Amino acid sequence: SLDGASDNETKSESGVPEVPVPADDTPEVLNKALSGLSSRWKNWWVRGILTPAMISFFFIIIYLGPMVLMMIVLCIQIKCFHEIITIGYSVYHSYHLPWFRTLSWYFLLCVNYFFYGETVTDYFFTLVQREEPLRILSKYHRFISFALYLTGFCMFVLSLVKKHYRLQFYMFGWTHVTLLIVVTQSHLIIHNLFEGMIWFIVPISCVICNDIMAYMFGFFFGRTPLIKLSPKKTWEGFIGGFFATIVFGILLSYVMSGYRFFVCPVEFNNDSNSFTVDCKPSELFQLQDYGLPPVLQSITVKLYPFQIHSIALSAFASIMGPFGGFFASGFKRAFKIKDFANTIPGHGGIMDRFDCQYLMATFVNVYIASFIRGPNPSKVIQQLLALRPDQQLHIFNSLKAHLTEKGLLPLLEEAA
Incomplete structure (x- = not known):
């Protein structure tokens, strides 16, 4: 009844709604093999086994080229959106809010249409001008995008139900914040990718390295708690992860800067209708001599200028990247859940693995625009x-x- 629903709503708003806790997702084979270990060491081994598998998958994707990378970014974006929206749906499932799921996915479609349409117009200009339908869509792209959003807005207003107004506006805000966090970041990642695959691989690898090394240093040496939101995070892990990531970023940048496949902008070849990664590397990726401080004045080292920039990328991944994880921890604590989902055993959901990445994409995009990119x-x-x-x-x-x-x-x- 409506009165019953109203009572439930009052209870929910006075306390913290809970999300059902997912069952243990660890494969049975690993459960049996690690049955004699404590939960701490069991988690260590599960993570230790699956992390190399995920890194190997990452290398395979890179080998397959930029088009596959873009498709994977889109798939990850959709999965992250699904995990966050599913939490919202689980929290307020008992109210049977009309059209919530339909509208959430509709807005995802609208926002992706807008962002990816902008990308197509920007990077595939010649192809768009050559095809009449694409030229028309490009010309009126923003108007079409706005019309699609207005349609969803009107559908939301028409779906409002008495006694559930507040919850429905909660969900409207939930969907839009999720879109801001997830879709915007995936769009910026693809923009970074077009600047050269090195701008995609190095930042993401630095975040992954920092996550692993902070966990390692914290696991073996951690004694001092870092932040109350994540009691397992320690200062020892944070500092150790910082220095390890700086060194990793410099070394990875040195290796990758010598290959055109990584440093050349990703461009669309209109003759072959395919992506090409070939150019004369810019000065950023040509070895130069650098003198050390006056104390070691007689010593010079050969570095790629990009390695200097990689220090900034690594430092951001180490200092600010974890705050994405803290933000996610606060979100999970607010709804009393351990992970966003149980997609990856020992790691949680896809969003649990990419919570530190969403700040990184914005930083790299801003960094390129501010310090790297000139007029094209x-x-x-x-x-x-x-x-x-x-x-x-x-x-x-x-x-x-x-x-x-x-x-x-x-x-x-x-x-x-």
């Missing part, structure tokens, strides 16, 4: 080719006058 001539030319002939002629004359004024045009003509 190819994109400027793409935009010029999309203009009308009279507009192109106007820009040509303006550029000619500017070059003549600077004294560069005669030099160019002599060279020709």
Whole structure:
């Protein structure tokens, strides 16, 4: 009855709703093999066995190339969204909120359509201009995206039910915050990937390294609690993970900077309709001599400039990355759950493995825009080719006058 539902709602809002605790997901074979160990060491061995398997899977994905990487990022995004939304659904399942799941997935579709449409327009400009349907979709992309969102907004308003208003607005906010955290980060990861696979692999690897090394140092040497949200995290693990990650980032960057496959921007070849990763490496990926401090003035070392940048990436992964994990820990404590899901034995859900990653993607994107990326001539030319002939002629004359004024045009003509 409605009165009963109202009573339940009052109880739920006065306390903390609980999510059903998932059953032990450890494979039976491992349970039997590790039955004589304490829970602490059992968890150590389960993690120790499955972590190399996940790292191997990561290497296989990298080998398969950028297109597969993008598809995997999309799949992980959908799974993370599913895990968080499922918690929301489990918390308020007894109220049978109308359309909650349908609207959540509809908004996910809308947001992905907007972000990936922007990416297609930005990086596949020539292909979009060549195909009439794509050109129309590109021209009105933002309007279509806004219309789709408005449709979902109106559906939500029409789904409001008396005595459940507050809960429904909780869920509306829950869905949108989840979209902000999950979809935005996956979109930025793909943007970083287009700058070169090294901008995708090194940051993610640094977070993984920090997670593993902080766990190792904390497990063997941890004595001093770091933060109340995560009682198992220690200062020893945090500091040990920091230095280990810095060293790892420098070494990994040195190895990867020597391969064009990793350092060249990912571009779409319109002739072959496929992705290509081939270029002349920029100065960022060419060995240079660096002098050590005055005390060691006679010593010089050869480094790739990217290795210097990798220190910033590693430091962020070590200092700020864990706060993504603390945020997730606070979220799980709020709803009295151990993990987001039980997808990976010993590790929890996909979101449990990527909780430290979502801050990293934003940092790398901002870092590239602030310190690395300059004006892109190819994109400027793409935009010029999309203009009308009279507009192109106007820009040509303006550029000619500017070059003549600077004294560069005669030099160019002599060279020709």
